[in-house]
Amino acid sequence: MSETVKLNIIPPSVNNMCVRVLLRAGGIAHEEVNVFGKTRGEEYASKCPTFATPSLESAALPGGIMVESCAILSYLCNAHGLDQYYPRDPSARAVVDSANFHHTGGFYPVFARAVYPNMGFPLYPGETQTSEASDELKAAARDQAEAEVHRLLEVIKTCFIGKGGEGFIGADSPTIADMRLAASLEFAPSLNNPIADWAKAYVARVEQALGDAYTGPASDVRGFLEYLKSQRAAT
Numbered sequence: 001m002s003e004t005v006k007l008n009i010i011p012p013s014v015n016n017m018c019v020r021v022l023l024r025a026g027g028i029a030h031e032e033v034n035v036f037g038k039t040r041g042e043e044y045a046s047k048c049p050t051f052a053t054p055s056l057e058s059a060a061l062p063g064g065i066m067v068e069s070c071a072i073l074s075y076l077c078n079a080h081g082l083d084q085y086y087p088r089d090p091s092a093r094a095v096v097d098s099a100n101f102h103h104t105g106g107f108y109p110v111f112a113r114a115v116y117p118n119m120g121f122p123l124y125p126g127e128t129q130t131s132e133a134s135d136e137l138k139a140a141a142r143d144q145a146e147a148e149v150h151r152l153l154e155v156i157k158t159c160f161i162g163k164g165g166e167g168f169i170g171a172d173s174p175t176i177a178d179m180r181l182a183a184s185l186e187f188a189p190s191l192n193n194p195i196a197d198w199a200k201a202y203v204a205r206v207e208q209a210l211g212d213a214y215t216g217p218a219s220d221v222r223g224f225l226e227y228l229k230s231q232r233a234a235t
């Protein structure tokens with residue numbers, strides 16, 4: 001496939017980062033469009049009613065556009081034959097899919113409940129943080145979420161990461177499930193307590209294996225965290 005795909009992004013977003021990493025690692029011709037502040041505007045919402053980024057635009061897609069980072073990761077590997085990042089062997093692929101479905105439906109919502117309040121990011125309708133609950137209740141809800149993040153990381157290590165947590169997910173080199181998990185963990189400095197040493201080593205291992213393809217998009221996330229830190233220091 002030789003078409004240049006378009007990825008609509010918000011640069012400091014870890015949901016976006018994982019796809020940006022794959023585009024670079026896989027050498028996929030692409031254009032990135034920064035839609036920060038525009039996702040609920042008429043132009044973006046008319047083509048992407050979920051308001052969400054990342055969204056991938058390609059003439060090859062039904063409707064021309066798709067959302068959900070993990071689905072985009074799988075699609076790009078399928079469309080560009082990137083089997084090294086999304087193994088074709090059904091058993092190996094099952095591990096990658098299982099990890100990414102768990103990430104989307106299990107880990108990330110809890111992770112967001114733990115880090116978003118500390119970063120000043122909005123949460124979802126119906127959450128404690130968006131309710132009329134007291135500051136004490138909101139703090140307790142965040143703390144509960146953080147405790148669950150640390151527990152789930154141990155589950156992820158046991159269930160998904162090869163070599164007892166010293167390898168990668170579903171292969172001997174990073175897959176799209178590693179891109180997804182490592183990208184999310186870029187927000188870990190916004191937890192109250194540090195993640196386990198093995199998890200820090202895991203992120204470093206993924207970055208080392210992927211090189212600039214990882215470090216480039218990660219720099220946008222890290223730069224944003226530095227900006228938040230400087231804002232806090234100034235108040």
Ligand SMILES: N[C@@H](CCC(=O)N[C@@H](CS)C(=O)NCC(=O)O)C(=O)O
Nearest residue numbers: 013015039040051052053054068069
């Ligand atoms: N589960 C989705 C989450 C997407 C998401 O929450 N995107 C946020 C940025 S992190 C967004 O674009 N928000 C813009 C808005 O809500 O207007 C994924 O993994 O792609």
